[in-house]
Amino acid sequence: MSDVNHEQNIDLEASVSEILSIIEQEREREIITRRFGLYDRRETLEQIGELLGITRERVRQLEKAILTRLKAAAENGKTDVVAKLEKSFVRSLSEMGRVARVQDLADAIYGKATDTKQRAHVAFIAELTPGLTVINENDNYFHAVGIAQYGDEKQLRAKVDEIVSTIKKNGEPMDINQLHDVLGYEHPSHVRALASVSKLLAHLNDNWGLAKWPTVNPKNIRDKIYVVLAENGKPMHFSDIAKKIKDSDFKRKDVTTQAIHNELIKDKRFVLIGRGIYALDNWGYSRGTVSDIITKVLIDAKEPLHRDEIVKRVLKSRQVKETTILLNLQSKPEFKRVAKATYTLAETK
Numbered sequence: 001m002s003d004v005n006h007e008q009n010i011d012l013e014a015s016v017s018e019i020l021s022i023i024e025q026e027r028e029r030e031i032i033t034r035r036f037g038l039y040d041r042r043e044t045l046e047q048i049g050e051l052l053g054i055t056r057e058r059v060r061q062l063e064k065a066i067l068t069r070l071k072a073a074a075e076n077g078k079t080d081v082v083a084k085l086e087k088s089f090v091r092s093l094s095e096m097g098r099v100a101r102v103q104d105l106a107d108a109i110y111g112k113a114t115d116t117k118q119r120a121h122v123a124f125i126a127e128l129t130p131g132l133t134v135i136n137e138n139d140n141y142f143h144a145v146g147i148a149q150y151g152d153e154k155q156l157r158a159k160v161d162e163i164v165s166t167i168k169k170n171g172e173p174m175d176i177n178q179l180h181d182v183l184g185y186e187h188p189s190h191v192r193a194l195a196s197v198s199k200l201l202a203h204l205n206d207n208w209g210l211a212k213w214p215t216v217n218p219k220n221i222r223d224k225i226y227v228v229l230a231e232n233g234k235p236m237h238f239s240d241i242a243k244k245i246k247d248s249d250f251k252r253k254d255v256t257t258q259a260i261h262n263e264l265i266k267d268k269r270f271v272l273i274g275r276g277i278y279a280l281d282n283w284g285y286s287r288g289t290v291s292d293i294i295t296k297v298l299i300d301a302k303e304p305l306h307r308d309e310i311v312k313r314v315l316k317s318r319q320v321k322e323t324t325i326l327l328n329l330q331s332k333p334e335f336k337r338v339a340k341a342t343y344t345l346a347e348t349k
Helices: 002-020 026-036 045-052 056-075 081-095 102-110 116-128 153-170 176-183 188-195 221-232 238-246 257-266 290-301 307-314 322-331
Strands: 099-101 132-135 144-147 201-204 207-210 270-274 277-280 335-339 342-345
Touching (some): 002 026, 002 081, 002 116, 026 045, 026 056, 026 116, 045 056, 056 116, 081 099, 081 102, 081 132, 081 144, 099 102, 102 116, 116 132, 116 144, 153 176, 153 188, 153 207, 176 188, 221 257, 221 270, 221 277, 238 257, 257 270, 290 307, 290 322, 290 335, 290 342, 307 322, 307 342, 322 335
Antiparallel strands (some): 099 144, 132 144, 201 207, 270 277, 335 342
């Protein structure tokens, strides 16, 4: 596999060099290589202007003019390398849902994790290719490339915005099939690809939501605990929660069981309902000791209850042994036996 990647790497680098050779003036080549970061890091208009002794605006004008000439050369067949690479790029993009972030496209083309220089080569070639659309990076969108027949930059951004708007309106994460049903795009993979272009979205297990929602983008231990419990749908022992987090796709998941237990104790979203067993408060569990729960059961009943009925009702919100409930009933002064195995609340003075 390394031989194939190495050959492809050489081909792409050679292709970039061949394209750059069309530019006659050294200063213009300097502008393009520095703006795209083809040999080193990307530089701003100001940095290049300072280096070349011209204004920021002049650098911008020259960059635009050079790219226009290079695109025309590609379209007119003055270099066949762009046409060859377009086929490769389109093939990869077709498999990725018609659009992809530059980083993901570069990884697919090279068949491995790429560095910034390799990604710069992919971005540069995409910029010159007639059959491709480039989405420029800003606060809302990642740097991305799409197949031109599926939209220009404005149209692709509008589709991304529509996905964001749909999720916002829904108010909670949606899986790709739900989004596809609502939006009606040609294929769920296209919805996923467009969603991945947005900086405002995040996903977990293919559920997509706003990046600020902890259910899809858990940033701290407490959020990760919440996601694990919510996905499990029923109470869990803290050691099982720790194992789930370690086995997950979360970032920074290597946390100790003790750290997880500490967070469970501190966060009011989590309710201790048994020995080391926790539930979410929005499942209807209330916090408190076993005697607190017995008190609540008797208050809600508004009448004395047989101990078996008390045990049954307490076990709905606490995973404890029956003997623990019975011991509380028999030993705590707040409970009074009024008939055989039947209890009520003791009168308070």
